[in-house]
Amino acid sequence: MALILALAVTSTSWQPAHASPAAGSGQAVPPPPKPEPxxxxxxxxxxxxxxxxxxxxxxxxxxxxxxxxxxxxxxxxxxxxxxxxxxxxxxxxxxxxxxxxxxxxxxxxxxxxxxxxxxxxxxxxxxxxxxxxxxxxxxxxxxxxxxxxxxxxxxxxxxxxxxxxxxxxxxxxxxxxxxxxxxxxxxxxxxxxxxxxxxxxxxxxxxxxxxxxxxxxxxxxxxxxxxxxxxxxxxxxxxxxxxxxxxxxxxxxxxxxxxxxxxxxxxxxxxxxxxxxxxxxxxxxxxxxxxxxxxxxxxxxxxxxxxxxxxxxxxxxxxxxxxxxxxxxxxxxxxxxxxxxxxxxxxxxxxxxxDRLSFLSAMRGVPGITDLLSASAISAARNNGKRRxxxxxxxxxxxxxxxxxxxxxxxxxxxxxxxxxxxxxxxxxxxxxxxxxxxxxxxxxxxxxxxxxxxxxxxxxxxxxxxxxxxxxxxxxxxxxxxxxxxxxxxxxxxxxxxxxYEPGSAIPARTHLTQGTYTLDGKKSGSAEVTVTENSTRTAISTVAVTYQDYSDDGRYVINGTETMTLQNDTPFHNKIDWFSDLVRTDIGTGRVHATKRTSPDGFHLDITVGTNKFQATGTLTTTVDGHVYNQPANGT
Structure with missing residues (x-):
């Protein structure tokens, strides 16, 4: 993989936690470097x-x-x-x-x-x-x-x-x-x-x-x-x-x-x-x-x-x-x-x-809860087969x-x-x-x-x-x-x-998963999220995660409100079928202005993708809008 006389690339303004060696240390983070030849x-x-x-x-x-x-x-x-x-x-x-x-x-x-x-x-x-x-x-x-x-x-x-x-x-x-x-x-x-x-x-x-x-x-x-x-x-x-x-x-x-x-x-x-x-x-x-x-x-x-x-x-x-x-x-x-x-x-x-995957991820500050189900599918969506x-x-x-x-x-x-x-x-x-x-x-x-x-x-x-x-x-x-x-x-x-x-001959550990029930996740600065977990019929894995956010904030600058529900089916370990419903709003605490939304169409967003084959196929839509900029999903097969 790879890397010229620079192009200044912009992204949504945000302040990442733990993104640098200085994070949490009290050390000031310097301004970004100037482009170099x-x-x-x-x-x-x-x-x-x-x-x-x-x-x-x-x-x-x-x-x-x-x-x-x-x-x-x-x-x-x-x-x-x-x-x-x-x-x-x-x-x-x-x-x-x-x-x-x-x-x-x-x-x-x-x-x-x-x-x-x-x-x-x-x-x-x-x-x-x-x-x-x-x-x-x-x-x-x-x-x-x-x-x-x-x-x-x-x-x-x-x-x-x-x-x-x-x-x-x-x-x-x-x-x-x-x-x-x-x-x-x-x-x-x-x-x-x-x-x-x-x-x-x-x-x-x-x-x-x-x-x-x-x-x-x-x-x-x-x-x-x-x-x-x-x-x-x-x-x-x-x-x-x-x-x-x-x-x-x-x-x-x-x-x-x-x-x-x-x-x-x-x-x-x-x-x-x-x-x-x-x-x-x-x-x-x-x-x-x-x-x-x-x-x-x-x-x-x-x-x-x-x-x-x-x-x-x-x-x-x-x-x-x-x-x-x-x-x-x-x-x-x-x-x-x-x-x-x-x-x-x-x-x-x-x-x-x-903007390949920004329709999924451009709204910042949402904790990785539905990722308990979606991480493999999202990783596969980065390519279209061998087209990178x-x-x-x-x-x-x-x-x-x-x-x-x-x-x-x-x-x-x-x-x-x-x-x-x-x-x-x-x-x-x-x-x-x-x-x-x-x-x-x-x-x-x-x-x-x-x-x-x-x-x-x-x-x-x-x-x-x-x-x-x-x-x-x-x-x-x-x-x-x-x-x-x-x-x-x-x-x-x-x-x-x-x-x-590692002891030769020992069993590979089963990665633990949350047991079925309803939990509360407190925001680091304010609010909370109610998380409902449903296991599959054999109780060997999570099948559905439903999250309701109420004034949830980890950064103290924005709050997240709304709901998100995801269900995952695997008929084979590599094949992912996801049913996704989202209606999230991120609001500026100081001004009350809507900063971002993440919404699926009324019938939901339904992703069918196989890890390794990496061919994007979806019905319904998932759209994220940040400060008026709309991020749409790629067309099927591209």
Missing amino acids: IKVRQLPLPPVTPSIEAGSCTTENNPRGTGCIGQSPGLFSGNFLPDSRNIVATVLFTGAPAAPHPSSIYTGQQLILVRADGTTFPNGDAWKCVTCGIPPGNAPGPADAMDYPQAFGDGKRVLAGTNIIDCGPYKLADRACTPQRVRIYPIRWNTTADGSGPGGSIRELRLHPDDTHLGFSSMTVTGGRLDQFSYMGRLQFNPSPTTGTPLVPRYDLVKVSRLFDPNATQPVDVDPSDPGKLRFDPFVPSVGELRGFSADGREVTYVGYPAESSNIDVFAADLTTGKVRRLTADPEYVDPVDLSPDGKWTVVMDTRGT FFQPYLIDAYGDRGSYAGQRLNAAGDGSPGSINDPLWNGRADPKWSPDGTHIAYWQSLAVAPDCGGQNPLPCPVSTAPGGRTERLMIADLTSRPPQTREPVVPVSDTVPWGVP
Whole structure:
């Protein structure tokens, strides 16, 4: 995913709680930074062959015989090597001639390095394939995908998918790092008491900057609904495993902690001193989907429980103390995030500026109560299939505030096809800082069928990238920033005090839910909300949440009145059918002026969406109006 000479982006005026390091500390929050000069460049990738047929990559396509990629090259951009001049990435090579032709090694998904400084490798290419031609004995494990590559701090290893790619004593960018010297080791998480079996399924792997620990997430199903927990463990090389598969040299995850404690306070729970009252605190450490770590390794970043209703944000939690801070607060959707080497900046991929989800979230200050049912569906609505709406933004450490919503890195340009800010080129995961703090790498994809063309109202654009590629690798140069020297990272403890040690073979905890009944949630400044919870027939999950607000206020500036009711049905864990009725009004306390409304049509708003497919389909309407600005839902299928 990704980030230019700035565009001042405005958002609804508001004052977020806990949005910055200074929140609650008495420290004054400084004014927003001025836009800075940023130059964005497209980086070179291997040449394109228009056909995937064997032998289609000829010397006309690539005179050096170092391989070709297709128009949809399966690009995954990663981070920088420690030198800040090489970026790790994976691409899908295609069209190679059959063996024993020397170019036959350039086939399938492979790890490459891409020069970010305009220079080339000794053979004249601006990229180097690290894994092409590895002898089979150097990669004896299963051929797992090598997505989301992340370089270790030693410059000799890369995490890619559930593999670690290792060039031994040689740096990956050195001439001496040849495929014959590269080894690929699988990663295994033991989930059985006797150590047998293939291990647990892990996703969204993120390397800790101490090069020793790994964060990851794992899907599960709770009460018939999709759920996810995140973990952190130590990478331990096992040269000769005797249990579990694969029985090849591998990295085992040991000393694993689940970054969630079912016995601790949850974002929405019952007040133990008064069972008729609810407490709402999204700043308890409860990691949803893990997104990475701060550069100093002290914090884990993650998608957290919404601090404001229907607003999906990223948070950071201190691995030792559990103190949580909110990194973003714009009403649009975000999940890709990377913190700068000096900890003073955040780069995100966000739908802000598109109004994609503002019809749900533009009314501020509504506590995340109906999100007990809607969070998965709202997350899925951020995309239209593979058509994304992310753009890269640079935000200072104090976060979104007032009219400041960060600086869009690729704002400069005329918006024409193929330009830096072409709206049909959209960001992917993850934007990454260079170790010296002067560059940000990101990657984008172009809308392609079936998420454009045909019956879709969006026409399919024609790619202007080399060879008609529909994916591109970009770099934002922060031209006014001097290079920094990155401080060594102190290895973190294997123990996360606010987490729970994972015991192999133990059951995945069932995430607790509110029991059926009626509760009161007091506003932090005034008023209250009456919350009625209805469970499903088996009492394994909540089916309906109904909320009535009466002069409810957490900020002392605005009050919320009205009602909101939501019912969720899941015939499969991934399929969400939501019936939503809303009639909310937000009023300025000082003037009595109506500031915002959030209303459904008389027959309600009915959303049908499948996580992973992410195709927006709804009947009825849900409309939010803020200071006269009307936010409407997207059309079905867009």
